[in-house]
Amino acid sequence: MGLKERIIQFIDYKGISVQRFEKEVGLSNAAVSKMGDNTRRTTIDKISNHFPDLNPNWLLTGEGEMLNTINHSNNEASLIDEPIILRVPLVSQYAQAGYLCGYADEAYMASLPTIPYIVDHEAQGHYVAFEVKGDSMNDGTEDSILEGDRLLCREIMPHLWAESKLHIRKWDFVIIHTEGILVKRIIDHNVENHTITIHSLNSLYPDRVINLPDVKQIFNVIELQRPRRR
Numbered sequence: 673m674g675l676k677e678r679i680i681q682f683i684d685y686k687g688i689s690v691q692r693f694e695k696e697v698g699l700s701n702a703a704v705s706k707m708g709d710n711t712r713r714t715t716i717d718k719i720s721n722h723f724p725d726l727n728p729n730w731l732l733t734g735e736g737e738m739l740n741t742i743n744h745s746n747n748e749a750s751l752i753d754e755p756i757i758l759r760v761p762l763v764s765q766y767a768q769a770g771y772l773c774g775y776a777d778e779a780y781m782a783s784l785p786t787i788p789y790i791v792d793h794e795a796q797g798h799y800v801a802f803e804v805k806g807d808s809m810n811d812g813t814e815d816s817i818l819e820g821d822r823l824l825c826r827e828i829m830p831h832l833w834a835e836s837k838l839h840i841r842k843w844d845f846v847i848i849h850t851e852g853i854l855v856k857r858i859i860d861h862n863v864e865n866h867t868i869t870i871h872s873l874n875s876l877y878p879d880r881v882i883n884l885p886d887v888k889q890i891f892n893v894i895e896l897q898r899p900r901r902r
Contacts, residue, residue: 676707678731679719680836682738686723687797690831697722705835758799759786760824765805768853775848775889789824789895798827800891802846802853809844809855811873817844817855821898825891833884837861838868848889849882855893 673681683693683704690704697718707715720728730736761784763771774780787801802823809817817823825846828838838845838861847854847870859879860869866884 760801762801764803808872808877824895844893846891
């Protein structure tokens with residue numbers, strides 16, 4: 673992963689657009705798209721000064737963690753004393769049809785019940801929890817996602833669909849498609865043709881190629897909650 677990809681990953685973590693990032697840092701339009709190994713150190717310093725939580729060594733080399741773990745007031749490493757409780761709207765199995773129509777409606781989203789998740793840093797971005805319906809991601813292994821599981825998901829902004837391939841890591845995704853809400857892996861992403869190939873862990877379900885214009889949202893699965901089963 674190069675410098676541009678690391679910057680885009682950080683922008684996605686902050687939950688802002690590339691254009692807003694460039695404006696806040698004081699960069700020219702489309703500066704991020706042109707970044708590479710020859711990017712000036714003054715540009716890196718601008719980014720680091722504006723975002724002190726960003727680890728500049730990770731930005732330059734990819735080594736270490738994306739975020740600093742230093743308490744700048746006393747220059748010592750500090751641990752998180754108290755967990756942060758993140759309350760996330762829950763889209764149950766029965767609310768999924770309504771979500772397809774109301775996902776962009778603030779009043780609808782506010783009407784959904786919320787469930788708590790414990791996170792280790794202040795949340796950045798748009799989070800939604802989805803309750804799994806069906807057995808397409810159940811192959812009997814520890815990677816399985818079972819019906820009734822609740823998935824904490826963070827939205828991947830649409831501009832990243834065009835700039836970054838989504839299948840480079842072994843991640844699970846929730847895909848809001850015109851046909852419904854899909855929990856899948858993405859095994860191929862054709863940026864030029866604007867298509868992704870989705871994969872089910874259950875071998876009874878064949879791989880499918882879907883067009884990104886038919887996709888409303890894509891979420892990366894961050895955490896899984898599994899209720900006690902009897």
